[in-house]
Amino acid sequence: MSNLDAAFLALSDPTRRAILARLALREMTVTELVEPFEMSQPAISRHLKVLEDAGLIVKRVEGTKRPCRLAQDGIDCVERWLGALRSALERNYARLDEVLAEITHEKGKGMR
Amino acid sequence: MSKLNLTTEGDVHVVVTRRFAAPPEAVYRAHVEPELLQRWCLGPDGWTMPVCISDARPGGKIRFEWSDGKGRGFYLTGEYIALEPFSRIVHVERMHLPEPTPDNRVETRFEADGVGTLLVMRMTLPDAETRAAMLKTGMEHGMEASYARLEGML
Numbered sequence: 694m695s696n697l698d699a700a701f702l703a704l705s706d707p708t709r710r711a712i713l714a715r716l717a718l719r720e721m722t723v724t725e726l727v728e729p730f731e732m733s734q735p736a737i738s739r740h741l742k743v744l745e746d747a748g749l750i751v752k753r754v755e756g757t758k759r760p761c762r763l764a765q766d767g768i769d770c771v772e773r774w775l776g777a778l779r780s781a782l783e784r785n786y787a788r789l790d791e792v793l794a795e796i797t798h799e800k801g802k803g804m805r
Numbered sequence: 806m807s808k809l810n811l812t813t814e815g816d817v818h819v820v821v822t823r824r825f826a827a828p829p830e831a832v833y834r835a836h837v838e839p840e841l842l843q844r845w846c847l848g849p850d851g852w853t854m855p856v857c858i859s860d861a862r863p864g865g866k867i868r869f870e871w872s873d874g875k876g877r878g879f880y881l882t883g884e885y886i887a888l889e890p891f892s893r894i895v896h897v898e899r900m901h902l903p904e905p906t907p908d909n910r911v912e913t914r915f916e917a918d919g920v921g922t923l924l925v926m927r928m929t930l931p932d933a934e935t936r937a938a939m940l941k942t943g944m945e946h947g948m949e950a951s952y953a954r955l956e957g958m959l
Contacts, residue, residue: 698937705816705933779811781848786809786823788845792835793827 700767703747708732709740713763716750720762816933819940821926829915832922833891836913837861847871856880861888867896879903891915907935 703709712726727737741761744750748767752759810822825832835841839857847854848871856870867883882905883898894913900906910929915922930936 701937701940702933779809782811782821783809785845785847789835790825792841792844793825793831797827797831
């Protein structure tokens, strides 16, 4: 499984998306991350592992703590894929703009 | 600058919105009439759609075949489920690469927006894995070309 597949799979879970949203604010430890969820620390740790394996977050060592933060590379990767699909669609729709201009113009002239 | 918005929603949806400077009737027609679809629904520059079947009635068949003119190509098949001229289309589609991808159920809404139209296309994939694969496939099929082109324009 490529990193991108792993990233989209990681993003498919609402708890993991909520974790990412919180990490977008600042770096947090597992203890801090557990607080708003009705879940055990091991359950949150498992979600963090999925996010880490997908390259979406990174952990660092600080004494006995393991603060987590967003991994910009992983987030950028997902954004790039969405961006590519977006620009392909935009290409189609730019052509559609021209087709629409033509058919609405014809209609205006009573040619339909 | 871009008028297009593309987002994922929940586990299995992809939602695309785009405004057009034409009334819903025209945008709707451009989505179901073969001679109009063949002029815009093409992907990267240089590709054409030599075969376009769009039988716009419930249960009607959809078949789009694309070609790059150099022997490369792929096709899409589908069926219309519901049509409400000129406001809503529901259909299912799958790409053949050549193995068929899982069904993508697409609801397309055409909402009057001043003198124009707000298009809202909501795709529903069977599961998160399929959605991930679809987003990836969208790029692999020559989408790099249009991406590079866009970058060149910026």
